[in-house]
Every structure is written in structure tokens, then in C-alpha cells.
Amino acid sequence: MAALWTVRNVLGSVSVRLRFGTSRTALRQVCVHHYRRCSSTHFTKPEYPAFNKSSLRISTQSRFFRSSTAVNGQVVQFKLSDIGEGITEVHVKEWYVNVGDTVSQFDSICEVQSDKASVTITSRYDGVIRKIYYSVDDTAYVGKPLVDIETEAVRAVVPEQDVVEAPAVLNEEHTHQEIKGQKILATPAVRRLAMENNIKLSEVVGTGKDERILKEDILNYLAKQTGAILPLSPEISPPPPEPILSKPKGIPSVSKPITPTLEFTEKDRTEPVKGIQKAMVKTMSAALKIPHFGYNEEVNLTRLVKLRKELKAVTEERGIKLSYMPFFLKAASLGLLRHPILNASLDENCQFITYKASHNIGIAMDTQQGLIVPVVKNIQVLSVFEVAAELNRLQTLGSANQLGTNDLTGGTFTLSNIGSIGGTYAKPVILSPEVAIGALGKIQVLPRFNDKDEVIKAHIMNVSWSADHRIIDGATMARFSNLWKSYLENPASMLLDLK
Known part of the structure; x- marks a missing residue:
């Protein structure tokens, strides 16, 4: 049911038509102001007699005519x-x-x-x-x-005058606990767990992002309060042993073969491809269009192992853990300066090659959520220490599943440290639109001959390269690999090309 009223200013020949409806819970307000010495204001007959005009009040003072509208509950x-x-x-x-x-x-x-x-x-x-x-x-x-x-109402700012208004109902249910006006972040499941154990969220320290309270925080708090560790599953007590019955004399005892009955209760299950797995499907499907060229090499890291051992204590004093990867990345960047075709991309129609100015090298990283490739950007202008600091940041965020989109995009070249898990050789798959990728094997201590034909202990790592054979030939890949290898086998040589 709705009613239509008209408020008319006779002197100014201006009218405002107000429609009031009962089908939506909304607040309509109209401030009516008349010109100076305006003395004639009247109502026309309502179109619906059920409308009650007793709730309508008109102000007859002020200077001009103006209306404003605000809506609650939109x-x-x-x-x-x-x-x-x-x-x-x-x-x-x-x-x-x-x-x-x-x-x-x-x-x-x-x-x-x-x-x-x-x-x-x-x-x-x-x-x-x-x-x-x-x-x-x-x-x-x-x-x-x-x-x-x-949303909450947003009213226009108007002078304090009598207005035409109808009451609006605004129902607010507060489910977040607050401390001095600051909300405690926790999921509904965590709040329910806290409520079931009579725990106040204000007493629990959150370890999640933005101090969000996690399920583990509730369990740790509960364990500290009770002094016990919650069991993962209820204990199952073994059945009591059966009584041994005495057998009559003269009857030989025959042992019965024990054949345990195994019941296989597992069933096949089907899960949707989602998240990082879905990204892998998309990336690997695109990689099938690229003709891969493979190249393997052995690198003697004995000098680099000694250098890292000397510098490790220095970087730890500055709060940074130093691994071998910063040296691998910096050596790759120096190699890309000499061979920029490996830091390029090819358009879908194979008509244009784009040479990337920045050396944004991705590092394949294994996490609980799956394989991700965070990117260390602009390595060409970073020192080895700065690369190590950025790696520390990415590894910390990656282990907490807090890497942002900017950390995972924009790569121009990739190194995969498969050796941190195991293996010596691999066949890495190029991540389109990149044109090259390297896989690093584990570092092994193996016997090798020195310049005097003496057998010595050497730290050996194998590297496997893959390149887009449409624009990169074998000779180019071999030259890049030889240069990268020389930097790592003689780390001091990198000082000559560092900027």
C-alpha cells in the first residue's frame, strides 16, 4: 500500500511529490523550506485514503526550498x-x-x-x-x-528543521568481541571452540596474520591452563585375554594357525582440481606448446662452500641467513647480462621477441600448499647480501602462506632448487612466457682429480637447463652455462662484474 502527497509552494510554483511505501523498511525524509513571506501551503487529496497524514509535519520558516533523501537498510x-x-x-x-x-x-x-x-x-x-x-x-x-x-544510512547534512520522517528499524547483531574498540580477529569455528571451553578471546594471543587467533592458539592456551596435552584420538583399550582351559592328558596339543582377517575399507575419492594444483594444470598445459631443449652440466662448488662458510657468521650478525641460492641467483643475473635472449619472451604468434630489462628470477619453492614460485626482482641492481635478505623475506612469507600476488608474478627467468629435496638431475619445464629455466641438484662430496692428478674431495653439483628451442640454440645455452659455472667455481671473479 502506498500513498502519494503533493506539497506545493504557491508563490514559487514549485511542488514536491512524496511517495510513501510500506513494502520496504526505509526512511524517507524531506526538509521543506519556503521563500520569505510565503503564507500558502496546502495538501492535495491523497490517492489512497489509508495513508495517515498525521505523521506529516511541514516547516513554514526559512529562506528557500530544498529537499534531501537518506536511505537506511540499503x-x-x-x-x-x-x-x-x-x-x-x-x-x-x-x-x-x-x-x-x-x-x-x-x-x-x-x-x-x-x-x-x-x-x-x-x-x-x-x-x-x-x-x-x-x-x-x-x-x-x-x-x-x-x-x-x-549498509548504514548516509544522510545529507541539512539545517535542524522539522522533517517528514518515518521510523526505520536497524537491526545490528554484534558477533565480534572488542578490546577498547579494536576487534579480535578469529573465524567462527575458532570462536565456537573458545566458547565451548569457556575461554575469553581477549586472553589469547593470536599468532596469525594481523594477530588473528588461530585454532592452534586456542589449543595451546587450553593446554597451558589445564597442564595437559589434548589427545588426537580416544584411546582404545585392548580386549582382556581369554582364560586358558586345561586339556585332558593324552591329547596332544595342536596349535591353530593364526590368520588375521584384514578388512580393506578404503574407497576411491574424487576431489576438484583447485588452488595451486589448478595453477599447475594451466601452467604445464601451456608449457606443452614450447619445444624444450635440455642441457646438463657439472659444477665444482668447493671454493663457494668455503666462501659461504666464512661469510655465514657475518650475515647472521646482520640478521640474515646466507644459503647458496643468493650466489646462484647473482651469477645467473650476470650471465643474463651477457646473454639477454635467455631473459626474454616470445609472443603467442611467434612474431616478436621482448627483451626484459629487469632480471626477475623466480625460485621454485615447495610448501605445504604445493609448489609456488616467488620472484626476486631486479637482481641486476642487488648485492649478494640484498638478494639473501629478499630470499629470507619470501621464504618466511611462503612458509606462512602469506605471499602476495606481487611476490609471485613478473618472473623473467627461473631456478628450481630440486636438490634441497633430493636428486641430481632433472628435466625442468619452462614457465611460459619465460624461455629458460634451470634445475639445481643436490651438492655431493665426490672424489675428483686436481691439477696434479691427485684425488681430492670436491663439492659437486649438477645443473639441468631447459630452453625454448624456437629462439634459443644449443650454443647459446652452453655459453651461458659455462659463464654461470665460472662465476660459481671462482666466486671472486664475480667481483669484476658487480656494479
Whole structure:
């Protein structure tokens, strides 16, 4: 049911038509001000007699006519914005809100996993969550709504005058605990666990991102309070032994063969390809279009092992762990300066080659979430120590699954340290649009001959290269590998080319 009223200013011949509806819980307000000495204001007959005009009040003072509108309870669709790098879909990993929760701007709503990185989505509005479109493990699409948020009213600033208004109901349910106005970040599952054990979240120290309280924090807090470690599963007591019955004399004892009965209860299960696995499917499928050329080499790292041992204590005093990888990366960057074709990309139609100015070298890294390739950028202008510091940062974020999209994109060349897990040789797959990649084997202590034909102990590492044979020939790959090898076998030679 709706009613239509007209407020008319006779002198100014200006009218405002107000429509009041009962189908939506909204607040409509109109400030009516008349010109000086205006004395004629009247109502026209309502179109619907059920409308009660007793709640309508008109101000007859002020200088001019103006109206403003404010709406309470407007529901907006919060859509997944473009994350970049051509990403069109993401995998929902975790929700930080429930329907009915009150959120403010920049509050975390959910965490999603793209084929590049894990991203936390934050709110752009103040209001109440009214609908959640996806469940955990669902695939969300860029440009589609994630949640519906009932936003708070935003009224225009007007002088204090009598207004036409109807009451609006605003239902707010606060589900977040707060400490001095600051919200405690925790998922609904963690809050439920804390409530079941009568634990106040304000007493628990969060170890997650932005001091978010994790399930492990609750369990650790509970263990400290009770002094016990929670069992992983209930203990199963063995059945009591059967009584031994005495046998009559003269009857020989016959031992029965013990044949344990094994029941196989496992069943096949089908899981969707998602997250990092989905990214691997896409990347490896694109790699099939590239004709790979392979090249293997052996590198004697005996001098580098000695140099790293001397510098390790120095870098640790400066708060940085020094591995062999910073030397491998810097040597690769120096080699790319001489052979820029390995730091290039080829367009899809194979018509143009783009030579990259920056040496952004990716490092294949194995994590609990799967294989990721963070990128150390602009190595051509970094020192070995600066490369080590950046590696430390990426490894710390990678182990916590907090690498951003910028950390995982923009690579121009890749090294895979497969030797940290095992193996000496590999056949690495090129990550398009790059044109070359190297796989580093484990460092082994092996006997080798020195210049005097004496058998000595040597630290040997094998490297396996793959290159795009459409634009890189075998001779170019061999020359690059020889130069890279020379820098590592004689680390002091890098000083001549460092800038």
C-alpha cells in the first residue's frame, strides 16, 4: 500500500511529490523550506485514503526550498574485484564472517586462493552481512557477488528543521568481541571452540596474520591452563585375554594357525582440481606448446662452500641467513647480462621477441600448499647480501602462506632448487612466457682429480637447463652455462662484474 502527497509552494510554483511505501523498511525524509513571506501551503487529496497524514509535519520558516533523501537498510552486493594478472576465478579458503555479523570498512571478510597467491578480501562498507554466496572450497568468480551487506544510512547534512520522517528499524547483531574498540580477529569455528571451553578471546594471543587467533592458539592456551596435552584420538583399550582351559592328558596339543582377517575399507575419492594444483594444470598445459631443449652440466662448488662458510657468521650478525641460492641467483643475473635472449619472451604468434630489462628470477619453492614460485626482482641492481635478505623475506612469507600476488608474478627467468629435496638431475619445464629455466641438484662430496692428478674431495653439483628451442640454440645455452659455472667455481671473479 502506498500513498502519494503533493506539497506545493504557491508563490514559487514549485511542488514536491512524496511517495510513501510500506513494502520496504526505509526512511524517507524531506526538509521543506519556503521563500520569505510565503503564507500558502496546502495538501492535495491523497490517492489512497489509508495513508495517515498525521505523521506529516511541514516547516513554514526559512529562506528557500530544498529537499534531501537518506536511505537506511540499503543492501548492496559486494563483488569480487579484479585481482590482476588475468585471474578470473579464485578458490574460497576461509570465511571470517557469518550472516548477521557487523563489519566495518577494511575488516577481513574471507580468504581466497588464486592460481598465483592467497589473498584476504576486506570490506568496503560499514554494515551487516545479510547473505554469503559461496561456501568454503567453492570457486568464486571475478565480478560476481561474494556477500550482500546492508549498509548504514548516509544522510545529507541539512539545517535542524522539522522533517517528514518515518521510523526505520536497524537491526545490528554484534558477533565480534572488542578490546577498547579494536576487534579480535578469529573465524567462527575458532570462536565456537573458545566458547565451548569457556575461554575469553581477549586472553589469547593470536599468532596469525594481523594477530588473528588461530585454532592452534586456542589449543595451546587450553593446554597451558589445564597442564595437559589434548589427545588426537580416544584411546582404545585392548580386549582382556581369554582364560586358558586345561586339556585332558593324552591329547596332544595342536596349535591353530593364526590368520588375521584384514578388512580393506578404503574407497576411491574424487576431489576438484583447485588452488595451486589448478595453477599447475594451466601452467604445464601451456608449457606443452614450447619445444624444450635440455642441457646438463657439472659444477665444482668447493671454493663457494668455503666462501659461504666464512661469510655465514657475518650475515647472521646482520640478521640474515646466507644459503647458496643468493650466489646462484647473482651469477645467473650476470650471465643474463651477457646473454639477454635467455631473459626474454616470445609472443603467442611467434612474431616478436621482448627483451626484459629487469632480471626477475623466480625460485621454485615447495610448501605445504604445493609448489609456488616467488620472484626476486631486479637482481641486476642487488648485492649478494640484498638478494639473501629478499630470499629470507619470501621464504618466511611462503612458509606462512602469506605471499602476495606481487611476490609471485613478473618472473623473467627461473631456478628450481630440486636438490634441497633430493636428486641430481632433472628435466625442468619452462614457465611460459619465460624461455629458460634451470634445475639445481643436490651438492655431493665426490672424489675428483686436481691439477696434479691427485684425488681430492670436491663439492659437486649438477645443473639441468631447459630452453625454448624456437629462439634459443644449443650454443647459446652452453655459453651461458659455462659463464654461470665460472662465476660459481671462482666466486671472486664475480667481483669484476658487480656494479
